[in-house]
Amino acid sequence: MTAASPRLLTTLRTGLFGTRANTLVTVATLLLLSQTLPPLFRWAVLDATFSGNATSCTREGACWAFVTAKLRFILFAFYPPALQWRPSLVILLLAAILTASALPRLWGRTLLIAWPLTILACWLLMQGAFTSTPVASNQWGGLPVTLFVWAVCFAAATPIAVLLALARRSTLGGFRTFSVLYIELMRGTPMVAILYVAMLILPMALPDALSLDKMLRAIVMITLFWAAYIAEVIRAGLQAIPSGQHEAATALGLGYWRTQRLVILPQALRIVIPGMVNLAIGFLLATSLLAVIGIFDLLNAARASAADPQWLGFYNEAYLVVAVVYFVICFGASRYSRWLENKLTAGARRP
Template sequence: MTDTASNTLALPIRPFLRPLLQRLAPFVGTPLNVALSLLLLWLILRVGWLLLDWAVVNAALLPAKPETCAATTGACWSFVIAKSGQILFGIYPPAERWRAGLVCVLILTTLVASARPSSWRPWLGFAWVAMMALVLWLMGGGFGLSRVPTSSWGGLPVTLILTVFAIGLGFPMAILLALGRRSGLPVVRTLSVLVIETIRGLPLLSLLFVASILLPLLLPEALLPDKFVRALLALTIFAAAYLAEVIRGGLQAIPSGQSEAAKALGLGYWNTQRLIILPQAIRIVIPALTNTIIVMIKNTSLVLVVGLFDLISSGKAALSDPDWPAPSTETFLFIGLIYFALAFSFARFADFLERSGMEKRG
């Protein structure tokens, strides 16, 4: 009686389960895949809860004092809050840190404003030049502001200034090197190849050491720029060499017929490159350009080896305070989030440019 009843109940269920399982099969797969998926989900939830418990539930926040961290087993965010000024601005004089903060705001605001295609007008170039001059005045002082030598600069302003100046000055150099490497003039082509391959064959650390140690031995002190400028020159040359190869790849992708058509219309070499070839080539290599620029953002941390206090150096200096338990994990997580925000924002802007270019071609 019981077996008959169970069979009777199973009959209407089987036709219902079969199509349901068939629909779930592409998402679930084999029993092994189901087991691995459940195991991975458990690991994610387990690790996620441990991180949440450490970073939020048991974290120390306020008051930002060493005693607050000593009374908890979680993350010591009190240290990051208390030392945020030193981490962000390094050894810049505390009374003048408003100038360093204003510099960060100016650079980031100009970058955001430049992301709008409607602002791509000739005045934007003048705005960038004015912003760079204002940044140097605010950081260095003079004309009503107290002088602050570059040896006292540090933190996020140094990272932003080195990145913006190195890429801004290196990009025009990269275009000239890329065009020179494809030039029909043997001397120009040979010199361009020599510069690009020499710089690309050297690690950035060696260029920084040359700028910091070798140049003072070769140049008289009256002509020697300070350490910050020498590091900026090394980063600029390094960026120019790598960007040049990226741009050259885009130039090679442009059919030769376009140059010939421009010549037939009476356009000269420079007008052809400026109006026809370069805009298409740069649009083609946006992903590779983005990758190179993001690498340059992170490469600014290497200036530590020549004695400049970038964002990471400032974090290490803050950790040396004996009154605190030196929470290095929290400090470098905070610094890593800043680098991630910069790189991620630029990557999303590059994706926007690439999609816009594809829509125009479509």
């Protein structure tokens, strides 16, 4: 037993049974788990069907044969099966750029250039550009669409949000008024309404010669919508910076933009890391609303897979697969947020 083991046991004992309230909560949780875990294990393992067809499955246990048969559809929806290497490559590219963006040592101009290049490559891959078999956006769906919309909209909304947050704190009345009206209007509008605007109103507002794809219209409106929420989180970080930081930068002869870029924004963004990650997780889950305008995200593809007449009704298994995917992404994001916050805080305290 290592030296850390006694401390861990002491922490667990104190946290679980340290007070009367903790003891009651622990006992109640154990009772709840004893009532729910055995039936769940029986449904998921003991009575489950792991191979065969729909007639082989019983309603008493899980039908994992359905997951095996429909996993490709859940992940890629109506994308042509022979070309599914393209959305698979899109997932890998997005995972690579997100991983690179998560490492502070890679932050810099190269990463800023890599983002638009990666987005363009993903779009061309999904479209089937430079090949004899182009794929319309109506056939896109599943996990690549969820990750693509989420990553593109959040990445594009963040710089817009920074400008909105700075404008809301500006001494210039026109910029401040515009920022306040924009943020409050967007935050007071449901995302479903924003998607309907992208689907129905935006095409009528565009010139006849300009026709945007449905996916592009959704990305543009979601980006503008999310920017309002991110702006408020960033504004909270800006307000937390002491005024002495501004005064010291001014005394050194730094202009407004250099002060913001070199002094204020790095500190403000470090403060709001937990809030930004919390928004990112919420936005990822909100991509399921794309179903209202006919875009098959991961959740909608799973729902459609269980509506197949050959596999009708296996919604529990389909939603469980989606839940696992969402949980892995969201849990990883939350752990990364804690790691990054600790790393940046330690760097700030280092003399």
